[in-house]
Amino acid sequence: MTDYTADEMMTVAAARQLRDGTACFVGIGLPSTAANLARATHAPNLVLIYESGCLGAKPDRLPLSIGDGVLADTADAVVSVPEVFNYWLQPGRIDVGFLGAAQLDRYGNINTTVIGGDYTDPKVRLPGAGGAPEIAASCREVVVVVRQGLRTFTERVDFVTSVGFGAGPGDRERLGLRGGGPRTVITDLGVLEADPATCELTLTRLHPGVTVEQARAATGWPLAVADELATGEPPTADELAVLRALEATKKAAA
Amino acid sequence: MAKLVSLAEGVAELVRDGDTVALEGFTHLIPFAAGHEIIRQQRRDLTLVRMTPDVIYDQLIGAGCARRLVFSWGGNPGVGSLHRFRDAVQNSWPVPLELEEHSHAGMANRYVAGASGLPFAVLRGYTGTDLPRHTTNIRPIECPFTGETLTAVPALRPDVTVVHAQRADRAGNVQMWGITGVQKEAVLAAHRSLVTVEEIVDELEPVPGQVVLPGWAVTAVAAVPDGSHPSYTQGYSVRDNDFYRAWDAISRDRDTFVDWIERHVRKAEVQA
Secondary structure, three states, rough: OOOOOHHHHHHHHHHHHHOOOOOOOOOOHHHHHHHHHHHHOOOOOOOEEOOOOOEEOOOOOOOOOOHHHHHHOOEEOOHHHHHHHHHHHHOOOEEEEEEEEHHHHHHEEEOEEEEEEOOOOOEOOOOOOOOOOHHHHHHEEEEEOOOOOOOOEEOOOOOOOOOOOOOOOOHHHHHHOOOOEEEEEEOEEEEEEEEEOOOOOEEEOOOOOOOHHHHHHHOOOOOEEEEEEEEEOOOOOOHHHHHHHHHHHHHHHH | OOOEEEEEHHHHOOOOOEEEEOOOOOOOOOOOHHHHHHHHHHOOEEEEEOOOOOHHHHHHHHHHOOOEEOOOOEEEEEOOEHHHHHHHHOOOOOOOOEEEEEOOOHHHHHHHHHOOOOEEEEOOOOOOOOOOOOOOOEEEEEEEOOOOEEEEEEOOOOEEEEEEEEEEEOOOOOEEEEOOOOHHHHHOOOOOOOOOOOEEEEOOOOOOOOOOOOOHHEEEEEEEOOOOOOOOOEEEEOOOOOHHHHHOOOOOOOHHHHHHHHHHHHHOOOOO
């Protein structure tokens, strides 16, 4: 199957990032779609954790919000919101945190709060932090899923809502952040990984048909590119079929 | 023992102008009907507290009830922005809105501290973010045992907390189940509390995963069937996702919004 959209490629690439048997803290939207795709394909034992307190949710359709009834109905346990943050996230029990971003810089610092102007008089007021700052701090690793473009991939984020690697190597340790940080960023163009030495996000993989020039043009800083740049596999027929069936459940629920 | 009241009585007695008010419910069990009653009774200058302002606070903010918002995530889940919230922040319409902004973990712990009778809560959170630069009650604190630097946030003590639940009995014991969010903590942290329920029954049959708020810990209970719509009440209703999607267009424009509030809230038929 060759006919697929850039968003479908991004979702499939994000799903592939999740290993079977791990615990994943899932935000709504694209991360939830990717996590459910993973569970329905290569990672049937993926543990989905929603901040509404649903641990081990197994929805058969995509929820619109993180608190849809299908999550509670299918969860191994439903706990309170203080419990999900204090007992499950804070001590580092969760392997992967999936986050989105309105702005992202080369060290994976994320803004979802305000854009432009200043904090009290912003050009655009965004939803804010939610669970993200502590997800970014405490999960063993963070995967960011975001469309790549100049408005999003900025030299500097207007507001640090969730910390990636701060200003570079050593910052997470200095701040006492115990999780591994944003090791991987998956976009509609390819995959970026944090360089082990410099912590800078480095383009390591392009999706099929995408060029380095396109990725550079969609990045607001001089993009680091790996010496051995790989090309990812397109979505398989099975991945696409499952993804589209999941998306259809969202429309059917409407 | 909680007093059984009508919704209008409960709001009239317990929610006052200038109060700090928390309407909690995490996607599930959001007390929409009570929020609408607050709009009908034209409360002003409220400090609204809520982890996820959701459509309910978009309505209260747009109706001019709020002076200040204490929150951690202000969006329409799965849909997009809260346009009335954005209009208030960006353009001070209909009145200016002050923000006090936290993370979910911070807000949850602030309710826990309030419920526990402690002045503050400690967590690993906010470190390295820009939030403490703008929200002045996020402070570093040194652990007296390990010397580690952690974060302190003050207890939340709302004047009144309003929540919705499945059932209560005639003594005002409240029973809720499914996603129960931070409601127990929010009720116990507050000076007064109002609980709306789907029904009042003679006896509360136990349900797996239930949270029970004893009647002596609740100020008032009002029977309000479907009082969480367009949110939902597990076992009674399903989330009206269509309404959440429709709200995007209703709330985008001031006139459309005002007209909607007029027709569906201010002039709505309400059970006495």
